[in-house]
Amino acid sequence: MSKQINRFLIISLRCLIGFLFSCEPVQKATITDDPTEAKEIAKEAYIFSYPLLMGYQAQFYTTMPQSPGYRGPLNKISNDTIPADHTRKDVVSMNGDTPYSAFGIDLRAEPLVLSVPDIEDRYYVFQCVDLFTHNFAYIGTRTTGTEGGDYLFIGPSYQGEIPKDKFSGVFHSESQFVTIIGRTQLKGKDDLSNVLAIQKQYKLQPLSVFQGFEPKPSSDLNWIPLNPEEFSDARFVKYVNFYLTMIEPLHQEDSASLNRFRKIGIEPGGKFDSTNYSPEVLNSIHEGIKEAQNAIKNKAENIAGKVNGWSMMNAFGPREFFNQDWLLRAAAVMVGIYGNDKIEAFYPIAHVDMDGDILDGSKVNYKIHFNKDQIPPAKYFWSLTLYNKQADGVGGYMVENEIDRYLINSTTEGLYFDKEGGLTIYIQKEAPDSANEKSNWLPAPNEPFYLMMRIYGPEEVAMNGSWEPPGVSKNIE
Numbered sequence: 001m002s003k004q005i006n007r008f009l010i011i012s013l014r015c016l017i018g019f020l021f022s023c024e025p026v027q028k029a030t031i032t033d034d035p036t037e038a039k040e041i042a043k044e045a046y047i048f049s050y051p052l053l054m055g056y057q058a059q060f061y062t063t064m065p066q067s068p069g070y071r072g073p074l075n076k077i078s079n080d081t082i083p084a085d086h087t088r089k090d091v092v093s094m095n096g097d098t099p100y101s102a103f104g105i106d107l108r109a110e111p112l113v114l115s116v117p118d119i120e121d122r123y124y125v126f127q128c129v130d131l132f133t134h135n136f137a138y139i140g141t142r143t144t145g146t147e148g149g150d151y152l153f154i155g156p157s158y159q160g161e162i163p164k165d166k167f168s169g170v171f172h173s174e175s176q177f178v179t180i181i182g183r184t185q186l187k188g189k190d191d192l193s194n195v196l197a198i199q200k201q202y203k204l205q206p207l208s209v210f211q212g213f214e215p216k217p218s219s220d221l222n223w224i225p226l227n228p229e230e231f232s233d234a235r236f237v238k239y240v241n242f243y244l245t246m247i248e249p250l251h252q253e254d255s256a257s258l259n260r261f262r263k264i265g266i267e268p269g270g271k272f273d274s275t276n277y278s279p280e281v282l283n284s285i286h287e288g289i290k291e292a293q294n295a296i297k298n299k300a301e302n303i304a305g306k307v308n309g310w311s312m313m314n315a316f317g318p319r320e321f322f323n324q325d326w327l328l329r330a331a332a333v334m335v336g337i338y339g340n341d342k343i344e345a346f347y348p349i350a351h352v353d354m355d356g357d358i359l360d361g362s363k364v365n366y367k368i369h370f371n372k373d374q375i376p377p378a379k380y381f382w383s384l385t386l387y388n389k390q391a392d393g394v395g396g397y398m399v400e401n402e403i404d405r406y407l408i409n410s411t412t413e414g415l416y417f418d419k420e421g422g423l424t425i426y427i428q429k430e431a432p433d434s435a436n437e438k439s440n441w442l443p444a445p446n447e448p449f450y451l452m453m454r455i456y457g458p459e460e461v462a463m464n465g466s467w468e469p470p471g472v473s474k475n476i477e
Contacts, residue, residue, distance in 0.1 A: 031276050032263040035284035042234075042288025043295070045261045048254075049240045050296060050330035051133040053231050054337050055179070056239050059104055060226040061090045074106045074177075075206075079199040083186060085398055085406055092395030093336035093452055096407050097383045099195055101126075101182030101202055107155030108176045108246075109218035113167070113210040114139065117148040117201040122185040123380035123456055124198070127340055128153070131175035131243055133333055134319045135341050141380065142344060142457055144169065152207065153178060156249060163211075174319075176246040181338055185381065185456075187411045232293070234285045237265045238272035245269045253324055299331035300394045301351075308471035309356070310348040310453070317341045334394050336452070346458040350451045354471030359451070361444030365428035365475040372421035374470050376410075379457030383409030384425060389448050396450065401443035402431075414439045426475065427451070 032038050061069035062078075069090035071078035080099035088094050105112050114126065116139060125140030138144075139151055149168030155176045164170050182202065184195050206215040224242055231239070244250075245268045250258055258266065264285055265272060274282065304311040315332035316339040322329045332339060339347060352358055353366060368384075376382035385407040387396035398406040408415070408425055416436040417423050426432050427442045453469060461467040 030263075031265055031281065033278060033281065035280045038264055038281045039284040039288040039291075041260060041264050042285040043292045044257070044288075044326075045240075045264060045266055046236065046289050046292035047296060047330050048257060048261070048326045049236065049266075050292075051333045051337075052131055052240055052243045053236060054333050055131055055133060056243060057226060057228060057231075058091060058337060059177070059179070060223065062102070063104055064223070064226075071102065074104045075112065075204065077101055077103050077182075077199075077202050077204050079196070079202070081196060082192070085404070086400040089397050091337060092390070092397065093385075093387055094398065095183065095454065096385055096398065097381070097409055097454065097456075098124075098183035098185050099192075099199070101184065101199055103180055103204070105153060105178045105180060105204070106176060106218060107153060107158070107173060107178065109206070109216045110160070111152050111154045111158060111162075111207040113150050113152055113205050113207055114180070115148070115150045115203040115205075117198065118146060119148075119184075119198060120146045122187065122194075122198075124182070124184045125340070125344060126180055126182045127338070127344070128171060128173070129179045129181070129338055130173050131177055131247055132319070133316075133329065133337065134174075134322070135316060136173060136318050137169075137171040138341075138344065139169065140344075150210070156247070174247060174251055175243075177243075179338065188413055232286075232289060234264075234274065234277065234282055234289075235272060236289070237270075240266055241268060241270040241272065251319070253319070295327060296330045296334055297392060297394060299327050300334040300392075303328070303331050303335060304349075307348075307468050309352045309354050310350045310469050310471070312465070313339075313347050313349055314342045315339065334392060336395065342458065343463065344457070346453075346455040346462050348453040348455075348469055350453075350472050352472075354473050357474075358448055359427075359472065360448045361427075361429045362446045362448075365426070365430075366444070366472050367424055367426050367475040368470055368472050369424045370422060370470055374468075375423060376453060376455045376469070377459035377462050377467050378410065378455045379459060381410045381456050383407050383454045384442065385452050385454070386427065386442055386444060386449055387452065388445050389450060399443070399445040399449070401445075403441075403443060405441070405443060408440070408442050416440055427472070428475065 061067045062071040063074055064070060079101045083099055084094045084096045123141045125138060127135055128137035130136055151169045152167045154172050156174050162170060184198055186195050208215050224238055230236060248268055303315050304313040315328060388399050389396045416439045425440050425442055426437050427444050429444045429446050432438050432441055455462055
């Protein structure tokens with residue numbers, strides 16, 4: 001009987017080995033020796049990967065203690081205690097209306113639980129973004145209401161039980177790392193203490209701790225020291241390879257492209273070695289990257305239809321929103337990484353005035369007049385923020401000014417409305433002469449700039465395009 005069993009085991013083992021070898025194995029692709037192919041793949045791969053690169057930069061700046069933009073470690077909520085101003089340069093086009101509760105979470109060891117209190121007297125939101133910058137979940141006034149709750153986040157490879165009945169919501173991320181941006185409405189400078197009191201009630205903890213057990217340990221990460229200059233040549237591959245290990249299993253939409261990208265060395269966990277490439281192929285990869293960067297910038301500058309000089313941007317959302325339009329996804333990141341879905345916050349942007357001329361505070365004074373029916377249609381509130389322009393010509397930061405005013409919003413104290421209920425905002429480097437104009441003054445820099453409007457909870461007229469913002473006009477008197 002034992003001989004028969006042994007014979008059976010041997011036959012079974014041979015069958016299993018035969019089956020395994022009959023399956024098509026995943027081969028580690030060799031680097032292409034065709035410069036033309038390398039250039040094409042590099043352009044496509046760079047556009048695909050641009051959100052990963054910019055996300056890596058943001059993550060590194062905010063979670064590495066040696067970084068000037070350090071906020072705190074992963075899996076720990078970091079609350080802004082003052083509104084953003086000209087000193088904040090970790091994210092382009094930063095929001096100054098809602099002090100952030102921004103943090104990254106690492107789901108490799110186990111799921112995490114985010115708990116929020118009842119918040120009835122103001123707008124708030126937690127926007128949840130995966131490594132590709134897809135907005136895959138929302139917690140807040142619009143989506144989950146004003147009642148408090150506990151929300152569970154689960155990574156792509158977790159196999160444990162999920163006690164769904166214990167949670168107000170359960171969210172699955174396609175990446176192990178998630179960026180969560182909490183925004184709590186600030187109703188003027190005197191309201192800051194109320195915002196801070198709410199922030200203290202936000203809580204993040206591992207599922208095991210939530211259930212009363214010890215937390216599960218997570219393995220260390222060998223972060224690649226950040227050098228943004230490497231994003232512009234073939235070395236961008238090593239950053240992409242690092243992050244791809246956090247996105248396994250890959251989404252089926254991306255699998256075919258990732259297999260193609262292997263021909264220039266892109267694969268999860270792969271090591272970058274320039275000696276694997278011929279000089280001709282390396283040069284072609286660099287050319288492909290340059291073409292990709294130009295394509296992203298061009299798309300960013302023309303990311304939406306224009307209305308009275310405003311780009312009516314609708315460029316952020318979940319994976320389904322992009323529908324494999326990687327260029328749109330990359331351009332959205334360039335314009336303002338971690339932007340909200342339009343239904344959450346609508347972002348019209350103006351780089352030009354009504355005549356089509358570049359906004360430039362060194363040359364012209366400007367104004368925007370909203371008649372009563374043109375005031376931004378927001379369910380919650382609206383704002384207008386001014387930024388300078390950086391080297392890419394698209395993104396930028398708030399600008400230091402003599403009155404420390406970086407934006408005007410619907411809760412700004414002392415705004416002057418005319419007798420018809422209209423509002424005129426004056427945008428210039430020098431203070432206006434009259435008291436009424438000075439109360440509505442948004443200081444401009446002595447250089448080109450752009451404006452971003454934010455409409456939190458846009459009304460249907462903003463969603464369907466029937467509302468049109470007034471253009472920025474030259475204020476020549």
